[in-house]
Structure formats: structure tokens, C-alpha cells
Amino acid sequence: MNPLIKKLERFTRLSDEDKRILQHAAASRLRNFEPRCDIISEGETPRDVNLILSGWACRYKQFEDGRRQIVAFFLPGDLCDLNVFLLREMDHSIGTLAPVTLAQISRDLLQRMLDANSRLTQALWWETLITAANHREWVVNVGQRTAIERVAHLLCELFHRLRAVGLVREGGYEMPITQSEMADALGISAVHVNRTLRELRIAELMTWKSGRVTILDLPALEEVGLFNPNYLHLDREGQQFDAPGT
Amino acid sequence: MNPLIKKLERFTRLSDEDKRILQHAAASRLRNFEPRCDIISEGETPRDVNLILSGWACRYKQFEDGRRQIVAFFLPGDLCDLNVFLLREMDHSIGTLAPVTLAQISRDLLQRMLDANSRLTQALWWETLITAANHREWVVNVGQRTAIERVAHLLCELFHRLRAVGLVREGGYEMPITQSEMADALGISAVHVNRTLRELRIAELMTWKSGRVTILDLPALEEVGLFNPNYLHLDREGQQFDAPGT
DNA sequence: CCTGGGATATAACGCACGTTAGGAACAGGC
DNA sequence: GCCTGTTCCTAACGTGCGTTATATCCCAGG
Incomplete structure (x- = not known):
């Protein structure tokens, strides 16, 4: 099933018509990308949404001297x-x-979707605000946070977000x-990431091998990472829509 | 003049009618706040925009152990x-x-403004996306960035943003x-901020005394801070509005 | 005028993390 | 199987920044 529909449904009720529109949009112009290549680069003019x-991507900014900061993961x-x-x-x-499979939705098509359907408009507003909330938590x-807090926090964020689209199985994820x-993504060196993962492994909070993370003790991991899922706004919200201005 | 109008005009042309609506909104329910008090706290339900x-505010998140991160300044x-x-x-x-003076715009009023005026709707979308862009740069x-790069970068950001609303005078700002x-705001200790400011002062890039910053050499400061103003999107954009879907 | 309290300034010392280096594990190509 | 490159892992050493402490400045209040 379309993971976007799954995600938006955590937030608002979608009619069959809404879902049909989204399904249609997701079917438009599929493209596949190799790992580690740019979908769009800084300075370019965006054309599609x-x-x-499927797959993982990220937003990032890079300095000329090679330093890079990933500012968000796309799931x-x-x-x-x-x-x-x-x-x-x-x-x-x-x-x-x-490797990523994505649907390119033209500005044109999206505009028509929004004009025709105010619930979708609201849903996309919501998406945008959640993105900003996510950025704030990353700041x-x-x-x-210290290194171990950062690592634990990220693992918790990924767990919650992937669970929301049905990609957590047997207490872990790819x-x-x-x-x-x-x-x-965490603003620390790779060596120190490794040191920190060892600590979490020894504390029996998680494992990470052959591309799969398993969370052994979620509450403990959340405590280490000072993790509060409120910024993900994954619980059903948006009831305000139906009665704006109360 | 209303600083919001000044800012939005950098982005899109506003009609007299648009300005009248904004002026009206800004006149609604004025409130004054003391320095260092909350306008709205984490966990509360927001009621107004x-x-x-006038004055400065900030978004921040605080841990129980006292650590605090400011994630954005409001000017x-x-x-x-x-x-x-x-x-x-x-x-x-x-x-x-x-100390802050602000206008509380009710959800109701804002909704009516947006329903009646698609140019304003677009302008507020724009505001929201700029906010997210700002968050990304802060990540x-x-x-x-190193400490000195962070300090320099923040001073440059404030310079550009304040200039956009007419609050830079004689090469400096309050x-x-x-x-x-x-x-x-920078994720470093106050002691180290002080050390770093001294460096910038000795290099004759800026001064900061009695609540006023003066930028002595903006290009050099921008170079130290690896500052690129593109993320502020302060130049006129949004021509896309008038012909959506091209 | 003096006094108190917050902000600024600077120094001394410690540590969390970065850097460098190198070996082990693993995956893909042939 | 072998070769080659990438990723993982660990250790040793260095450093940028945090912490603690104290002095100084500045302004508001009396």
C-alpha cells in the first residue's frame, strides 16, 4: 500500500476519493535511483515534488572543504x-x-490536486509543519546532546517513523x-559513532548487523536519548480542520 | 511601517488591498511582554498566530536537567x-x-484572510518554507561549524535579516x-562564546558593546562564518505564483 | 554617593570528542 | 577459489571546548 496514504491517515481521515487521487499521483512517472546519487542538487531549480x-534518501548541505551535514532522512x-x-x-x-524508487509529481498535477481538494491541502500543510518540527529536534x-544521546535519539526516531509506515518487523528495521x-547526520566523527554503538551494544539496548537494526529495549533507549516522540506528531491530530475558527 | 509587509514585499508584490488586510491584522489585539518570559510553552495548545x-523572541526546547537549545530567533x-x-x-x-510587542491574530481572522486572498495564502506558505530553511541552516x-564559525555565521544572519526589515543603521544593529x-543558540558554552567574540574583536571584524553590534568587515565575517545568504531567500522570488503550473 | 546583582571577561584545568593509523570482516567481480 | 575495495572496528594520541573559579564592569535602586 502507498506509504504516503498510510502516513496521512495517522493524521486525518481520508475519503476514498482522497485516496484515489493520492494513488493516482503516486503512480505518475516512477523513477529509480542508484544509491549515493543526487536527486536534486543545491542551486538547481526544483521542478517536481x-x-x-521505497528506499532511503536525505537532505544535506556540503561545504567546499568536504564537511557535510545531513539535516533529515527521507523514508x-x-x-x-x-x-x-x-x-x-x-x-x-x-x-x-x-536505492530509491520515487514518484515525480509535477507542479501542475499537485496544483490541481490542491485546488480540488481542501483536505489534501491541509494534509500537505501538515506535512510541511512536521518537517519543520523534525528540523527543530535535530537542532x-x-x-x-552528547554523542551517545544523539545516537540513541536517532535510532528511536527511525523506529517510530518506520513503524508509522509499517516497516518495523520483529522489533527492528532495515x-x-x-x-x-x-x-x-549527527555531527560527530565516524570513529566516535562506532565507539558509541559499541556502548549501546554492550548495554544490550540494540544491535546493528548486516544492515538491520534491532531494538532490544526501547524504553531504555529512549531514556538514554532523552527521546520524546511528541515532535513527530504521529498520533491522530487535525480534528481542528472540520471546525476552523472555534 | 509594518515590518511584516516590508518583509513579504521582498518576496512578492502586494496590492493595496493586501496591505490593508495585513495592516488590519497587525492592529488586532496588541500585547506587550516582559523580557525573558514565555509567550507559549511546550505542551500548550496554540490559540493565536x-x-x-518589536523586540526579540525565540523558539527553544529545554531538557529537565537544564540544558536549553534556542532553535530560532524571532525578529x-x-x-x-x-x-x-x-x-x-x-x-x-x-x-x-x-521586551516584545506583538499582535495576536486569531485563527478565525487568519482563516478568513486566507480564504479571501490567495496571494496572502501563498505568502504565508512562503514564510513557512523559509522557517524550515532557516532551521536546516541551524542544524x-x-x-x-567550529565555535568561531558559528558565532560569525549568526552575526551575519542577524545582519541580513534585520536589514530586510530596516533595522540596520550605520553598519550595525541592536x-x-x-x-x-x-x-x-549556538550549542556552545557562554565562556567559549566570550572567548570567540574576543577573537573576532581582535581581528577587527566586529564590536559588541552596550547592546549594539557593529559589523566592521562584513565580507570577512561572512568568510569566517562560511556564510551564504541563499537560505534566507530574501531576494524577490515567487514569480511562479502568477502562472502556476507552467 | 554607595550597594547589590547580573553580565562580561579571563585564566587554569579537565574531558569528550577528533584525528590518525592499521587490522579484520565482508561483498562483489572474475 | 582469489583479488580488491569498502566498511567496520579498535587503539593511541591530540585538541577544542566545557567547567570551575574569580575579578571586573555596569547599571538600577536607595
């Missing part, structure tokens, strides 16, 4: 993103990590990235 | 923010730094926060 159907069901409507040029890049993560990429 | 008319003309429409509870707090700032608050 991309909906990730199946994520839209990347609505900048296309408004911003003349990308201020960051979007690249794949694992906190790299700004205040983790198709390298420790070095994780380091770029 | 607040438009900062005059900033809206804080559209979460009110969609999110049931705040995942962060908004508090003042300097990069705390994740990758800086109504403490070094300790700056430390919370």
Missing part, C-alpha cells in the same frame, strides 16, 4: 518537498542513500546506511 | 507561527528575550540578548 516509495512515504512551489532555487541537496540533537553517513 | 512588531516582522492551524500541542516553547551550524543566550 518527489514522493519516496518511504515522505514528500521531498513543497519548495517547488515557492523557492526559486534549492538551498540544499537531496540525495539517495539506499537540539546536535546542539545539546538500516541501509553506513556509520559514516550516520556520523554526518 | 503571533506577529512580532520584528516574524510570524510565530502557523502551527496553530494544525498541531494540537506545541512541541517547543516560544519566549521573549527583549548545519551546530553540527559542522543586540538585546546576553552572551549566555547566544551560547544556547
